[in-house]
Ligand code: ATP
């Protein structure tokens with residue numbers, strides 16, 4: 190494969206390594222907050238951080254950014270690890286921001302002692318009001334010049350568990366007139382009286398993201414701290430804290446790339462949690478969710494996600510990627526790896542009136558025409574078959590190349606048959622379709638090359654097994670479900686995002702299919718086995734249709 194050009198972060202890393210910066214070391218981290226499951230946007234950050242370490246012989250750690258006990262849980266910690274490994278990556282170490290609570294506390298004490306932090310007893314609203322605007326300086330807090338000893342005393346009290354949440358905060362004392370709003374005495378500690386999933390009730394004062402992230406990078410020895418563009422405006426503050434902390438040459442640097450946004454997709458963890466909690470989907474791994482575990486259950490492969498991420502690349506400009514590109518990536522990957530099988534979703538019987546009663550032929554079906562090594566499997570052929578109801582039409586238009594009286598079609602891997610008619614019930618529904626087969630046209634025989642316009646799939650009634658099929662479609666009906674500020678994103682849920690088909694007929698070869706196995710159902714699409722399946726009852730998920738059916 191042709192080598193793609195370096196993205197801008199790879200270019201920075203190569204230059205830094207060449208110049209021997211930080212002793213020629215590369216260290217990155219992937220820093221999820223364990224407050225939800227990972228989504229496809231996180232996959233982009235994962236590929237960047239772990240990918241760089243792999244590519245340049247560096248180290249990438251997994252760091253749980255667990256500074257807010259209100260929303261965090263071990264369930265998420267476990268799921269995040271499973272998902273990263275499924276994507277094919279492993280971390281050098283697992284760290285937690287909470288591992289550094291003592292060091293962060295000590296650093297806060299140092300700032301107070303240096304007169305660079307103070308306890309503010311105003312409410313969050315008052316503090317916000319005093320922030321000013323980008324063109325107008327903020328107002329200094331009346332507590333800004335509190336004596337150091339008093340600040341130290343109150344800061345300790347903040348952590349003792351006797352004060353109410355919101356009664357006071359610790360603020361860095363920087364510059365209330367700075368053009369960068371993040372410099373206007375940012376809050377760095379607040380009181381949260383809730384057990385933490387790792388440190389329990391040890392702490393009542395918790396550091397804010399901006400006070401924790403860069404310092405954790407520093408404590409760990411991160412060289413390139415890579416995040417998304419919304420943190421560009423936080424970078425000066427990131428650097429300011431490092432300035433106060435660093436002694437010596439080493440310091441971490443923050444770099445930002447464009448986050449992944451996808452059409453027809455919601456990627457905010459808060460809203461994804463809402464979908465789960467309100468049972469609007471069946472869980473974090475519902476195949477309609479944009480989560481890594483959702484894509485896994487849907488039949489996506491790690492390779493398809495890597496190919497997609499590679500293709501969209503990393504830039505410094507935000508934009509929205511067409512979800513069709515992701516669907517293209519999985520289609521392309523499954524085309525190479527998915528075994529072909531026949532499944533009839535909406536069955537009606539086809540009877541070959543001139544085929545001998547009771548005879549059963551064993552035919553061969555190629556497993557994957559895209560892969561010569563993939564071999565073939567046996568399929569049974571008999572007088573009575575199941576075909577798709579929509580593959581027969583009594584009064585068909587000219588361009589209908591399927592079964593209609595007088596017309597020939599090829600039965601995939603078997604014979605050419607000519608339709609002779611059908612039988613209807615009292616309500617007019619077709620209950621049986623009739624055809625005659627041409628015994629000289631079996632696949633492989635000379636006559637089988639005869640030109641017929643249509644090929645349809647089928648399953649013998651002799652060995653067909655009943656399966657359920659879940660037809661998944663996009664979860665939202667609009668391109669940007671999160672964009673409309675006046676309307677709730679739930680109004681845009683697609684009512685047809687899941688259609689369940691029962692009583693589908695599958696060729697018996699599928700009996701041995703195992704959860705998550707990928708297949709291409711002839712003419713229909715890519716499917717995989719849902720883990721809800723049992724040995725006696727298989728359930729398939731539609732991963733993606735064969736072709737892009739959404740016209741633009
Ligand atoms: P959300 O805002 O949905 O809660 P988050 O960014 O707060 O997401 P984190 O757990 O903090 O979620 O994210 C971990 C890392 O993944 C961060 O470095 C973040 O920048 C990155 N990330 C999150 N979402 C995306 C995205 N859509 N595209 C690229 N990277 C992302």
Ligand code: MG
Nearest residue numbers: 220221222254
């Ligand atoms: Mg975050």
Ligand code: MG
Nearest residue numbers: 222224458459
């Ligand atoms: Mg967030």
